[in-house]
Amino acid sequence: MKRDLYIDFAKGVATISIIFIHTAFWSGQFYMPTEARVFSLVFDVALFYALSGITSGNNIEKTLYRLLKLQITYMIFVTFLFFLDYFFKVFGLTFFSFEWLKDFYSTFGSKYVPTSISSVPQWDILGNWYLHEYSNCDTFPVVMGSFWYLKVYYILTVLGVLILRFFPKHIDWFIGICIALTLIFNIFPQYYPNGQVGYVAFYMAVFLIANRMRGKKISAKMIPVLYGLVGLALVWMFWNYGGEIFYKLNKQKFPPKIPYIIWTLFSLVTLFVFYNRLKIEKPNFFTNVGQNAIFFYFAQGMSSSLVYFLVVPMKDLMPWYLLVLIIYPVNILLAVVISKGLKKVDDLGWTVLAFLRAKTASKNP
Numbered sequence: 001m002k003r004d005l006y007i008d009f010a011k012g013v014a015t016i017s018i019i020f021i022h023t024a025f026w027s028g029q030f031y032m033p034t035e036a037r038v039f040s041l042v043f044d045v046a047l048f049y050a051l052s053g054i055t056s057g058n059n060i061e062k063t064l065y066r067l068l069k070l071q072i073t074y075m076i077f078v079t080f081l082f083f084l085d086y087f088f089k090v091f092g093l094t095f096f097s098f099e100w101l102k103d104f105y106s107t108f109g110s111k112y113v114p115t116s117i118s119s120v121p122q123w124d125i126l127g128n129w130y131l132h133e134y135s136n137c138d139t140f141p142v143v144m145g146s147f148w149y150l151k152v153y154y155i156l157t158v159l160g161v162l163i164l165r166f167f168p169k170h171i172d173w174f175i176g177i178c179i180a181l182t183l184i185f186n187i188f189p190q191y192y193p194n195g196q197v198g199y200v201a202f203y204m205a206v207f208l209i210a211n212r213m214r215g216k217k218i219s220a221k222m223i224p225v226l227y228g229l230v231g232l233a234l235v236w237m238f239w240n241y242g243g244e245i246f247y248k249l250n251k252q253k254f255p256p257k258i259p260y261i262i263w264t265l266f267s268l269v270t271l272f273v274f275y276n277r278l279k280i281e282k283p284n285f286f287t288n289v290g291q292n293a294i295f296f297y298f299a300q301g302m303s304s305s306l307v308y309f310l311v312v313p314m315k316d317l318m319p320w321y322l323l324v325l326i327i328y329p330v331n332i333l334l335a336v337v338i339s340k341g342l343k344k345v346d347d348l349g350w351t352v353l354a355f356l357r358a359k360t361a362s363k364n365p
Contacts, residue, residue: 053210143301161351
């Protein structure tokens with residue numbers, strides 16, 4: 001079957017958008033106005049869950065094998081990250097002032113406040129990373145700050161494939177249940193559960209709706225209707241919550257609440273409008289990013305941390321819109337370079353695992 005380059009293209013655009021979001025909401029706090037930072041959320045992480053829904057099938061074995069490979073790749077990456085972070089701290093090569101970073105992290109809560117530097121590797125941290133307990137990484141703080149997506153993706157994919165496999169005729173019922181749960185959690189916030197339940201309820205609806213769209217094309221007559229409904233939803237949001245809700249959208253994202261959900265509708269509608277309509281005939285930069293999205297996602301956490309090194313001395317030298325025109329392309333360039341390096345690290349990790357398997361495998365048939 002011919003590869004659908006539109007899916008790769010959309011993943012690439014979403015990944016580059018994520019880099020902009022992390023440029024805006026991390027180092028961008030020092031120089032970008034709130035309005036510009038909030039607008040970066042137009043094309044956000046919901047697109048990845050929708051694209052996952054479009055490409056997912058009901059083959060449990062294939063899905064679990066894919067997730068296992070992803071978990072091993074993730075473990076190779078965080079092992080590399082752990083030793084790189086330790087190397088920077090022990091040899092005094094961290095790019096950031098430790099006290100300055102503590103002050104910055106106070107805006108994010110104690111979870112990401114840097115720990116004291118130890119001469120002995122803290123192996124429990126690496127073990128927690130393996131188990132998706134995303135404690136701080138002092139040298140590359142954005143990495144762990146963006147990994148919440150990965151845990152939700154694992155949960156969503158497993159539950160999604162089980163629904164597609166065992167309840168193929170009742171997908172609409174599950175969509176309704178997820179939407180109902182999302183509404184209940186928002187209408188009665190005292191019942192909004194801790195952990196990942198709130199995330200999964202909304203993103204599972206996105207995943208399943210996208211799966212229902214697989215192979216379909218939105219008619220031209222429906223396009224203005226859909227965008228009109230998005231517009232009405234935005235008008236209702238500002239009328240009901242007030243104009244100040246615009247400045248709180250990022251806080252409405254964790255976990256996703258109604259204002260943020262409405263804010264994501266434009267990007268989701270746009271994704272479905274161009275699906276099976278926009279034909280990508282040849283590979284390009286965005287399709288390449290999409291085909292290597294996981295390495296770019298890992299890389300952007302490192303690159304978005306490194307750009308602090310540029311932002312701090314430059315933030316008072318020029319207007320914010322000029323600085324972002326420098327920092328954002330630099331962030332993308334760093335992500336491209338780092339992703340290529342991470343891919344080589346991943347290849348090396350798999351080679352080592354294959355070597356160990358060959359050495360430890362039983363000689364008996």
